[in-house]
Ligand SMILES: O=C(O)CCC(=O)C(=O)O
């Protein structure tokens with residue numbers, strides 16, 4: 575796992591925290607037992623985490639686009655999550671629709687466990703990790719956000735040719 579800070583990429587931490595705080599349309603995942611109580615918003619593609627996954631068009635945002643290109647070039651979807659104090663994420667593996675490599679921005683403070691390692695994440699820290707390894711987020715003590723970038727395995731993007739961002743980009747090139 576390597577570590578950077580969004581300030582290394584020229585992003586201002588305070589502005590980015592404000593951006594997180596003022597996001598509207600954050601949704602809950604009421605059926606999720608591993609991420610109970612967190613709210614989220616998808617950018618790029620939205621991935622509904624059922625089996626098989628359903629891929630739809632998500633929100634678009636210039637900041638997310640720019641950050642993602644530094645953190646995980648070729649990303650297909652970005653998930654903004656908000657955790658209130660006491661909310662965390664139980665041990666899990668990410669959905670198999672995703673490539674395992676995740677690039678994540680941490681806003682606030684958190685304890686992240688992966689395999690047999692534990693990391694104290696600092697404000698603005700950027701981490702990359704293999705989400706096919708068991709990982710968890712301990713319940714946070716203060717308000718915290720994460721913005722995580724993932725690539726979708728190409729065979730799943732091809733299954734939804736009409737409603738994903740890559741298809742839209744391709745259409746623009748074709749025209
Ligand atoms: O918010 C985090 O740091 C953990 C996110 C995560 O593991 C997930 O969304 O699958």
Ligand SMILES: [Fe+2]
Nearest residue numbers: 667668705709
């Ligand atoms: Fe995860």
